[in-house]
Amino acid sequence: MSHDGRLRTRPRAVARAVAFLAAGVLVLPGLTGCASEDKAGKPLAGPDIAPADRDLVADGGTLRWAVDDVPETLNTFQSDADATTNRVAQAVLPSMYRLDRNGRPQRDSDYLESAKVVQTEPKQVVLYKLAQQAVWSDGREIGAADFAAQWRALSGKDNAYWTARNAGYDRIEKIERGANDLEVKVTFARPYADWQSLFSPLYPKDVMGTPDSFNDGARRTLKVTAGPFALKAVDHKNNQVSLVRNPRWWGRPAKLSEIDLMAVPLDKRPAALAGGEIDLAEIDSSAAQRIAPAGGAKGSAALPGPEARRAAARTLPADAEGLSGFEVRKSLEPVYTQLALNGADGPLADERVRRAVARALDRKALAEAVLKPLGLPAVPVGSHLALSGQAAYEDNSGALGGQDTAQAQALLTDAGWVRGGPVKEQTKPKKGEKAAGAEGTDESEGGNDGTYIVGEDDSGGDSKSGHRKDPKDHTRKQDRAKGGEQADTHLADGKQHAGRRPEQGGAPGAYAPKGTAAPAGAAAGMLARNGKPLTLRFVLPSGPGSQALRTVADRISGMLERVGIGTRITKVSDESYFKDHIASGQFDLALYSWPASAFPATDARPIYVKPVPAADGSLDVEQNYTRVGTDQVDHLFDQAAATLDADENLSLIRKADSRIWAAAGSIPLYQRPQLTAASKNLVNAGSFGFQTPVYQDMGFLKKGAKPSASASSDG
Structure with missing residues (x-):
């Protein structure tokens, strides 16, 4: 999981971020007279990587590629692995399958001649036939011993x-050598539909063979590899990971002689590009605005519009020359941003209120706010479990329904929330006393955090909710179950500003302490019940890369206000956003992102599983931070994971998604934009979309050569 401010959670499945494979077969309409409709559709945006045939790519050169961090571990199966861990693994280790441009798994012929289910009764058996030349960098053949060591390490x-x-490894009963050294026979104790997700990446038995080597041996180095590149060094002092050509690689030789993964903060990347320090970097929209007028933007539309480009060019003359050698390559990440509704307690524990929130949202408008200025398809995401183009995708949002103000208001009325109801005045506590509870919660649940609330703008326009910290209140604690977040009134600069609202705008003097009568025309239409206003705490990250989230949050607040729901926006540091708020349940509303796994029956289950009480009395939510789940959804996931028939598997996954929509614990909004600044002569690299990078094809064009729009490195 990640929010758009570049916070990326640690994989558990990094957030299953490393498992992007999909099951199922695309049915192509039009090939037969009775072909069924393809519900999966096509990807909204394909990879933008300046594809070029290998004979146009120069031999040699070093690619300097900006990443978020130097990884703490090179073992993708450890809890502190990150996106850079995964990137290194893709370049230096075997994977039995990789994704194509449609987010579908493709056998990697460099490692695997074939893999198929050869038996289903009495046990499921998968037979892998490995490529004859596939060897580790120490000369040993890749074989059954490596598969078995990885299974034992990950079986639990x-x-x-x-x-x-x-997940998945715990279903294996045994692994054996097949008819010869190139065959690996995997027998499952229980049927497992997502078997293609396993052994990608595959580590050598030297890493997986003992707990010590697994826990510590692969954290700082990988002595034995088997990819087009090998690990040269992990340099924490200079914030760099260096990869070099693997001399024992048997496939198409790598064009680049070296890839340097350099840790560069998101806000420092434009300067690093202009200074000639890096060649390739994911960037945010503000950086793209700097590069577009100087170098160019590829894709369906210029980025951004002409007026914005001219303004950016006028304000950034200093680095325009340095950026002229770069272009912006655009796609959509295999990641979607959602609005999460915490259903643990408070108003959102009522499904009617959650559904009302969802029905108040114009998801198309929210997608357009983020994607339209970038020239990317602004299509709302219709599934929790897959993205358009992936086998399991189907737009199931109809199970909840689209934007409908009247229906949202009817649901709220049915739940007992009425407009213009009396609001009890809450007296300010004496020094050392706890105050009345936060809005929408029982008074016993929390304390007064000095929050001030903005109602409707009396000019009739959308207003923004805000808060500020009461400088006299030093008694609140973070360990309260609800209402316990510190009133971290953070602005984008990360500093606290006491007495200042986090977003500018709205009617002057519109602040009013909780419980006071609203000024005329301000909040007269807001909802209340039992003397408490319906106000939801909306937690957001404050980092420099989170502007898109803040824009979306402002629009959501305006949409909710029109049906009588107030919001209180709290901005917190990126470092505390996930750990102290999302994972601990200290929010009502939040925006964060999930990767779309190609194995949703396995990878999405922890995200939507029904929370259960743990042995210590706490609630075990796994990765379900909305705390909303049902037995029916769990059952459908379990059925799908054990169903080997591809069509039935997809049907069960889509049914589960419909039930998730109906429960209204999370509302998918839009697929996240992927913007990459790339040197103009760098090819087969950029914004990859679903596609797994083909590292051996990346490189710099030969002098005079040009990339071809029809070329592809899917191959």
Whole structure:
């Protein structure tokens, strides 16, 4: 999971971010007279990587590629693995399958001649036939011993292995050598539909063979690899990971002689590009505005509009020359941003209120606010479990319904929330006393955090909700179950500004302490019940890359206000956003993102599983931070994971998605934009979309050569 401010959660399935494979077969309409409709559709945007045939790519050169961090571990199966861990693994380790441009799994012929289910009764058996030339960098053949060591390490049966995930491996009964050294026979104790997700990446038995080597041996180095590149060094002092050509690689040789993954903060990347320090970097929209007028933007439309480009050019003359050698390559990440509704307690524990929130939203308008200025397709996401183009995708949002103000208001009325109801005045506590509870919660649940609330703008326009910290209140604690967030009134600069609203705008003097009568025309139409206003705490990150989230949050607040729901926006540091607020349940509303796994029956289950009480009395939510789940959804996931028939598997996944929509715990909004600044002569690299990068094809054009729009490195 991540929010748009570049906060990326640690994989558990990094957030299953490393498992992007999909099951199922695309049915192509029009090939037969009775072909069924393809519900999965096509990707909204394909990879934008300046594709070029290999004979146009120069031999040699170093690619300097900006990343978020130097990884703490090179073992993708550990809890502190991150996106850079995954990037290194893709370049230096075997994967049995990789994704194509449609987000579908494709056998990697460099490692695997074939893999198929050869038996279903009495046990499921998968037979892998490995490529004959596939060897580790120490000369040993890749074989059954490596598969078996990885299974034992990840099976969950030995607690000495500090693993972050074992899904799928825990279903394996045994692994054996087949008819020869190139065959691996995997027998499952229980049927497992997502078997293609396993052994990608595959580590050598040297890493997986013992708990010590698993826990510590692969954190700082990988002595044995088997990819087009090998690990040269992990340099924490200079914030860099260096990869070099693998001399034992048997496939198409890598064009680049070296890839340097350089840790560069998001807000420092434009300067690093202009200074000639990096060649490739994911960027945010503000950086794209700097590059577009100087260098160019590829894709369906210029980025941004002509007036904005001219304004950016006028304000940034200093680095325009340095940026002229770069262009912006645009796609959509295999990640979607959602509005999460915390259903643990408070108003959103009522499904009617959650559904009302959802029906108040114009998801098309929210997608357009983020994607339309970038020239990217502004189509709302219709599934929690897949994205358009992936096999499991189907727009199931109809199970909840689209924007409908009247229906939203009817749901709220049915739940007992009425307009213009009396609001009890809450007296300010004496020093050392706890105050009355936060809005929408029982008074016993929390304390007064000095929040001030903005109602409707009396000019008739959308207003923004805000808050500020009462400088006299030093008694609140973070460990309260609800209403316990610190009133971190953070602005984009990350500093606290006591007495200042986090977003500018709205009617002057519109602030009013909780419980006071609203000024005429301000909040007269807001909802209340039992003397308490319906006001939801909306938690957002404050980092420099989170402007898109703040824009979306402002629009959501305006949409909710029109049906009588107030919001209180709280901005917190990126570092505390997930740990102290999302994971701990200290929010009513929040925006964050999930990757779309190609194995939703396995990877999405922890995100939507019904929370259950743990042995210590706490609530075990796994990755379901909305705390909304049902037994029916859990059952459908379990059925799908054990169903080997592809059509039935997809049907069960889509049914589960419909039930998730109906429960209204999370509302998918839009697929996240992927903007990459790339040197104009760098090819087969950029914004990859669903596609797994083909590292051996990346490189710099030969002098005089030009990339071809029809070329492809899917191959």
